[in-house]
Amino acid sequence: MKKKIGVIFGGRSPEHEVSLESAKTVCAKLEKAGFSVLPFYAPRSGAWRLVKVKDLLSGGGLEGPEIEPSLGGGCFVKKGGGRIKPDALFPIIHGSTGEDGILQGLLELLSIPYVGCGVTASAVGMDKVISKELAALDGIPVLPHVVIRAHQRASMAPLLKKARGMGFPLFVKPVAQGSSVGVTKVKRPADLAAAVNKAFRFDTAVMVEKGVDRAREIVCGVLGSPAGARASVNGEVVPRGKHEFYDYEAKYLDNDGMELLLPAPLSAAAAARLRGLAVRIFLALGSSGMARVDFFVDPKDEKKVYFCEINTLPGFTSHSLYPRLWEKTGLKPEKVLKELVAIGLRAAAEKRRLTIARK
Ligand SMILES: Nc1ncnc2c1ncn2[C@@H]1O[C@H](COP(=O)(O)OP(=O)(O)O)[C@@H](O)[C@H]1O
Ligand SMILES: [Mg+2]
Known part of the structure; x- marks a missing residue:
């Protein structure tokens, strides 16, 4: 019997459309890898709706019966009756509620195995301050x-002064967002407060980070579990045209907004160091399954x-970085997905063995 994998996509973040594109690749390649696929659309x-793979792939609409999680039942139920019990779930909702541990918490309550990071690692990975601090500790x-x-906004002058003291350029960003939403490169002290206020439109905490002017941006895919993980080759993302950094437009709106150099033109020593x-x-952030580290x-x-x-839930569209990094390393997307499902199933089996009674 083929294993049934529920693919959850859509979601409430600005990355909703990216998620739809990622889900197309994930569903098509999971089928290619021999799974039976159940696409769950979260508008x-x-x-949520149970849609057909062929409708998703052809862009033929995201209609289908409504479904909802049955918390005690470890399954989903269709409106009008019928249980759906996937062997594992594959969340591919990028950004808030999908990548930050919230969806993962629901999946834990359902006791259905799922792909990718657990609750803690997802939440940590989404928070730029906590993830940097944990990495720095290592x-x-x-x-x-x-x-x-947010509560410091009314009297933020001393914090702005401290930030200016780091020297320019500075990068201002919401602490737990993605896709460069709300990110500003600040070159002059006079522009700092406006950039901070802009970032506060998207989050209740804002990071002002010392900038690396004209930084090279190197990305690396990681695949594995806390018991052992490996890195893909490195890629270099080069923003093109008018984009001074890898902003939202360069990521999604401008077809020529960026170029990916694969592998990144680094010395062998630098490439090995970055992969390590x-x-x-x-591992330091407790990740599992997949992640792209930038x-x-x-x-x-x-x-x-x-x-x-x-x-921790990188884009998985046909032109996304994560699958391209692995393809260049010699691993086709269907192989990556098969491995991810196996890791998710193993992680769930390990958890099931834990004692939940006091004795
Ligand atoms: N400290 C920095 N120095 C140089 N460029 C930066 C810095 N911080 C952010 N950037 C630029 O802004 C982009 C988005 O920032 P990032 O921290 O990756 O947030 P997001 O989660 O929105 O992708 C980066 O890809 C890079 O182009
Ligand atoms: Mg980024």
Whole structure:
């Protein structure tokens, strides 16, 4: 019997559309890998729907029966009757509620195995302050930053002063967002407060980080579990045209907004170091399954590298970085997905063995 994998996509974040594209690849390649696939569409609001793979792939609409989780039942139920019990779930909702542990918490309550990071690692990975601090504790190089929280907004002058003291350019970003939403490169002291206020539109905490001017951006895929993980080759993301950094437009709106150099043109020593750091960060943050780890490299000195962020549910569209990094490493997307399902099933089996009674 084929294993049934429920693929949950859509969601409430600004990355809703990216998730739809990721789900197309994930569903098609899971079928290719020999699974039976159940696509679960989570609209921006309202009930989830069970849609057909062929409708998703052809863009033929996201209609289908409403489904809802049955918490005690460890399954989903269709409106009008009928139980759906996948062998594992594959969340592919990027950003808030999908990548930050919230969806993972629901899946834990359902006791259905799922792919990717658990609740804690997802939440940690989404928070740029906590993930940097944990990485730094493990000796990973990071850039200095200042955090401003919502309750400090009324009297943030001393924090802005401290941030200015780090020198320019500065990068201002919401602490737990993605896709460069709300991110500003600030070159002059006079522009700092406006950038901070803009970032506060998207989050209740804002990070002002020391910038690496014209930073090289190196990305690395990691695949594995806490028991052992491996890194893909490195890629280098080069923003093109008018984009001074890898902003939202360059990511999604401008077809020529970026170029991916595969593998990244680094010396063998620098490439090996970054791959090693990526695995260390993955393990230090308690990740499982997949993650893309992003670094900044000083354009004048490839020995100066800094951890930027970890993405625990990276894009999985046909032109996304994560599957391309693995393809270049010699692992086709269907192989990556098969391994991810196996890791998810193993993690769930391990958890099931834990004692939940007191004796
Ligand atoms: N400290 C920094 N130095 C140089 N560039 C930065 C810095 N921080 C952010 N950037 C630029 O902004 C982009 C988005 O920032 P990032 O921290 O990756 O947030 P997101 O989660 O939105 O992708 C990066 O890809 C990079 O182009
Ligand atoms: Mg990023």
